[in-house]
Amino acid sequence: MNRKIIALILISCSCLAGAPAFATTNLSSVAELPQVNSPNRLSGDTRFETAKVIAEYYGNGKVQNVILSTGNGFADALSASVLAHEKEAPILLVDSSVDSSKEAFDYVIQHLDPSGTVYIIGGSGIIGTEFETKFNDLGFKNIVRIAGMDKYDTSYKIASSLKDISLATVVISSGEQYPDALSISSFAANKGWPILLSPHDTLPQEMKIFLLDKKPSKVYITGGVGAILDNVKSEITSLLPQANVERLSGQSRFDTNVIISETFALNPSTIYLATGYGFADALAGSVVAAQKGDPIILIDPSVPTLPKSVASYLGRLYANNLSPKVVSFGGSGVVTDELIISSRDLISGTAKETSIYSIADITATVTQKQDYSLPTTVQARLYNSDTIDVPVQWNPTFVGTGTIGSSVYDGVVDGYGKAIKLNLTVKEPGPIAQYSTRFDSTQVNRTENIRLAAKALDGKLLAPGERFSFNNSVGERIAEAGYKEALIIEGNTFTPGLGGGVCQVSSTLYNVVLLADLEILERHSHSLPVNYVPPGRDATVSFPILDFKFKNSTDAHLLIRSFVDGNTLTFQLYKKEGN
Structure with missing residues (x-):
């Protein structure tokens, strides 16, 4: 490509950019830009490396002069794209x-001619x-x-340094946010229109x-009233009654970006994608996009699909045979x-903005014997991010929940070529009653007695x-069964005896039986x-004299589950079908 590189420009900013980029295959010249069917990217591991990759793509040989910007903030840098294009500088x-x-x-050491010029944008507090x-x-x-x-003031000084002092057109963008200025940067740079930064509510004196000095006949204001109030537009109209003042804005940064792109790029040769939530990559890339006045299209990296306005814009390109x-x-x-692939598909007509992009697999969990019907509809995400x-x-169409376990159902949606999975888990029904008590786990013998008695009851099924x-x-x-000596109650005293702690097991079971409203046949108080239980809610046992008895007074089988976890004993009662 024949061009004389005049300047390399350094710019500074004050806000953090988006997530760091990751290394991929780099491009080498404008003539070798990727075809639509081969996604490509200009990137490095960080925003700084990405800027260098873009610079080498833009000017891969020796350059006569050069522009620096900090990658840590956008404020001073937003106006620099126009200067960079004029100076043919990365x-x-x-x-x-x-x-x-x-x-x-x-980059400077490798590419800048020693006699060249380095432009630094921003004060010494920034660079x-x-x-x-x-x-x-x-x-x-x-x-x-x-x-x-x-x-x-920096944006005015950049504007004043441009060669074309007539400046028939001027762009006014917010100095407090970056997306709108970046959206118009490649077009303003291509046409030599200065980008002046304005506060939200009033025009600075500068x-x-x-x-008043330049008297432009056209003024573009980028962004809605959330970025620049209407009274700023009124001030411009009062200052320049002969000028046509036009606001380019949408409901979001993405809408504004598309409106700007469609206004100035009726037949783009390349679509450049960049995050709408970081300034660094779009800023560095603006000089590349400015070469032919191509758009930088902003996307939202937090979602898997394109903003609605972007998807519509790309679809219209296809409709217009572009x-x-x-x-x-x-x-x-x-x-x-x-x-990138979605953008390519919309441009090529492989997909429409209202085509289904994805349908997530479904996970459902039901209780055994619970009625469950397969859903008649599923939620689909479209290429334009609508759902x-x-x-x-x-397939199959029948759902059985009688057996505990997992099963997979395949779903088909018209117009969507991928299979959808519904993963159904049938779980054991919850207990009809549950009760827990706590004990001192440092009392080793008593803890072992509780564990042995609870284990003996776990899994018992009552018809x-x-x-x-x-x-x-x-x-x-008895000792032969593994029981150990621990404190038991005899009369009105605590005394060591085999099986101390077993009464906590019987009392815990008694409480879960009460919660299940079963018929009590025998129960004794200490x-x-x-x-470990409230007063009057205990059930002492002593083999073979004192027992705790109850009756399964339901019409279903009952399963007793018991377990010890740390210092907690728990009993659960489950209804079971059959035995």
Whole structure:
């Protein structure tokens, strides 16, 4: 490509960009931009590396002069795209120090002619004087810093440095947010229109002086009243009664981006994708997009599909028989491969904005014997990020919940080529009653006795009408059965005895039986109060004299489950079908 590279420009900013990009295959020249059927991206591992990759794509040979911007903020840099295009200079991003700005210096050392010029955008508080010193030490003596008292003043100084002093058209963008200025940056740069930054609510005095001096016949305001109030537009109209003042805005940053793109790029040769929630990649890429006045289309990296207005825009390109190439600025962390492919599909007509992009698999959990019907519709995400309910056909069509376990049903939706899965889990019914008590687990012998008695009862199944005996189910508490000596109640005293703690097991079971409203056949109270159940809710046992008995007074089988977890004993009662 024949062109004379005049300047390399350094710019500074003050806000963090979006997620870092990831390395991918880089491009080498405008003539070799990827075809629509081959997604490509300009990216590095960080925003600084991405800016260098873009710079090398833009100017891969020796450049005569050059522009620096910090990658840590957007304020001063938003107006620099126009200057970069005029100077035919790539935009490099630097960090807060020379030592952490290796990528920018590597590019300058490799590509900048020693007699060239380095433009630094922003004051020394943003890009320190150490950068100028370092460039001088490297043999680059032509250093030009463009900086004002604030970001607004800096934008006027950039505008004033442009060659075309007639400036028939001027762009006014918010200095407090970046998407609108970046959306118009490639078009303004291509046409040489300065981008002036304005506060939200009023025109700065410097801007009034600039507009009165240049007397542009056309003024574009980017963004809605949330970015720049209507009274700013009124001030411009009062200052320039002969000018046509037009606001370019939508309901969101993405809507505004598309409105701007359709206004100035009727027949784009390339669509450049960049995150709408970070400035760095779009800023560095604006000089590439400005070469032919192509649009930078903003996407939302937090969702898998394109913003609705973007999907509609790409669909209209296909409807108008336009087939621009697709390139992304930044790695897959900010512009996913899927979004590139979706953009390509919409441009080529392979998909429509209202085509189904994805349908998520479904997971459902039901209780055994619970009625469950397969859903008649599923939620589909469209290419334009809308979600709609669509009819679905399942195979098999019958759902059985009698058996505990998992099963998979395949779903088919008309117009969607992928199978949908419904993963159904049938779980055991919950207990009809549950009760827990706590004990001192440091009392080792007592804890072991509780564990043994609880284990003896776990899994016992009672048929309808069956009578339960604690002593018969647990058995005699003797040393041969593993029971140990611990405190028991005899009369009005606590005394060591085999099986101490078993009464906590019978009392816990008694309470769960009460909750299940079963018929109590035999139950005895302790002669002394116990602390693991409320007063009057205990059930002492002593083999073979004192027993705890109850009857399964339901019409279903009952399953007893018991377990010890740490210092907690729990009983559960389940209804079971059959035995």
